[in-house]
Amino acid sequence: MSQDEKAPQGPESIMQMLQGLQVSGILSAGIALDVFSQLAPAALSAENLATRIHCPPRSTRILLDSLAALGLVTKSGPLYGLAPVADQFLVQGKPTYIGGLTSIFSSTILWTGFQRFADAVKNDGTILPEHAETPRNAFWEEFAKGSAAMAGPAAQVLDTLVSGFITSRPKVRVLDIAAGSGIYGYTLVRHPNVELTSLDWPNVIAETKQWGARLGVDPARTRYIEGNLFDVEYGGPYDLVLLSHVYHHFDRATCLGLTQKVAKALAPGGRVAVQDMIVDDELSNAGAVLFAAVMLAWTRKGETYSERDYKQWLTDAGLVWGGAHLSAGMPSSWVFADKRR
Numbered sequence: 585m586s587q588d589e590k591a592p593q594g595p596e597s598i599m600q601m602l603q604g605l606q607v608s609g610i611l612s613a614g615i616a617l618d619v620f621s622q623l624a625p626a627a628l629s630a631e632n633l634a635t636r637i638h639c640p641p642r643s644t645r646i647l648l649d650s651l652a653a654l655g656l657v658t659k660s661g662p663l664y665g666l667a668p669v670a671d672q673f674l675v676q677g678k679p680t681y682i683g684g685l686t687s688i689f690s691s692t693i694l695w696t697g698f699q700r701f702a703d704a705v706k707n708d709g710t711i712l713p714e715h716a717e718t719p720r721n722a723f724w725e726e727f728a729k730g731s732a733a734m735a736g737p738a739a740q741v742l743d744t745l746v747s748g749f750i751t752s753r754p755k756v757r758v759l760d761i762a763a764g765s766g767i768y769g770y771t772l773v774r775h776p777n778v779e780l781t782s783l784d785w786p787n788v789i790a791e792t793k794q795w796g797a798r799l800g801v802d803p804a805r806t807r808y809i810e811g812n813l814f815d816v817e818y819g820g821p822y823d824l825v826l827l828s829h830v831y832h833h834f835d836r837a838t839c840l841g842l843t844q845k846v847a848k849a850l851a852p853g854g855r856v857a858v859q860d861m862i863v864d865d866e867l868s869n870a871g872a873v874l875f876a877a878v879m880l881a882w883t884r885k886g887e888t889y890s891e892r893d894y895k896q897w898l899t900d901a902g903l904v905w906g907g908a909h910l911s912a913g914m915p916s917s918w919v920f921a922d923k924r925r
């Protein structure tokens with residue numbers, strides 16, 4: 585799409601952008617009050633739903649009408665039902681449920697960060713006292729709990745991209761750095777020859793372990809390293825190191841230093857797999873471009889980087905560039921590099 589085609593038309597489109605917080609607030613309330621799960625078995629009147637969600641009838645009706653205006657709820661006479669998209673993605677208990685993403689996309693941190701986004705621009709970085717690099721930040725626990733809906737499909741993409749590498753070796757020692765939910769490593773440990781080590785802050789590793797138990801991962805095949813990824817010893821050597829959604833928190837010098845530390849922990853012939861939002865000079869990946877604003881709002885020096893940047897860091901660390909693979913339907917890509925034998 586050309587820049588002209590993307591350009592907002594008329595004042596309404598500008599007003600709609602300014603009202604973006606309303607949409608997030610209304611949808612988040614619908615999810616928090618579990619409106620969608622309540623409407624899943626059968627359409628209900630506002631009064632009936634109000635009793636079930638323990639809210640007054642008037643405010644429940646206003647919420648339902650707002651959700652209808654957003655196209656997530658249908659209205660037929662006095663009865664409110666679910667639009668197909670809400671039925672698929674916002675009903676608790678369904679495998680496709682993504683309502684847990686409210687704790688990430690409409691978290692207090694982001695509301696506060698974007699309320700003061702102009703200050704972050706002036707400051708060239710977050711003005712939040714508790715930010716992405718604050719040790720043991722409780723936000724990362726919420727992220728680990730709520731990010732499975734994003735990590736699950738992306739981990740399947742990773743599995744497809746590295747399964748040849750894994751099956752061609754008798755044993756593959758995997759290190760998942762800044763593991764969060766741990767789902768990337770847990771997906772690979774389904775290969776019987778994989779041994780997994782997951783690393784994150786201690787408060788996050790508690791959540792990582794819970795995901796392992798939920799997914800039925802054999803505890804004997806996983807090991808955990810708790811602490812700051814810049815300070816802890818990685819041990820190793822490892823055959824495959826995963827870094828998913830890590831680089832964007834840091835400035836270029838830190839990204840290079842991290843890559844060099846990872847390269848040292850790799851066994852000869854080992855591979856590093858990095859997943860991140862990748863931008864280009866044409867700004868063709870709008871999701872990745874806007875994500876840089878999220879990083880400006882809540883990190884000191886983070887942003888989104890180009891394929892050129894990743895290639896530079898990986899090759900400067902002595903690795904052999906293996907190319908980038910856009911994950912279909914997602915704003916993130918996987919990039920690979922190998923250590924020479």
Ligand SMILES: C[S@@+](CC[C@H](N)C(=O)[O-])C[C@H]1O[C@@H](n2cnc3c(N)ncnc32)[C@H](O)[C@@H]1O
Pocket residue numbers: 716717724727728731735761762763764765766783784785788811812813814827828829830833
């Ligand atoms: C955006 S999340 C990515 C989680 C997971 N890799 C994924 O892609 O879903 C970033 C993760 O990095 C971890 N993290 C950030 N800074 C860290 C540090 N200095 N040491 C250890 N973990 C860190 C956070 O706790 C969080 O789990």
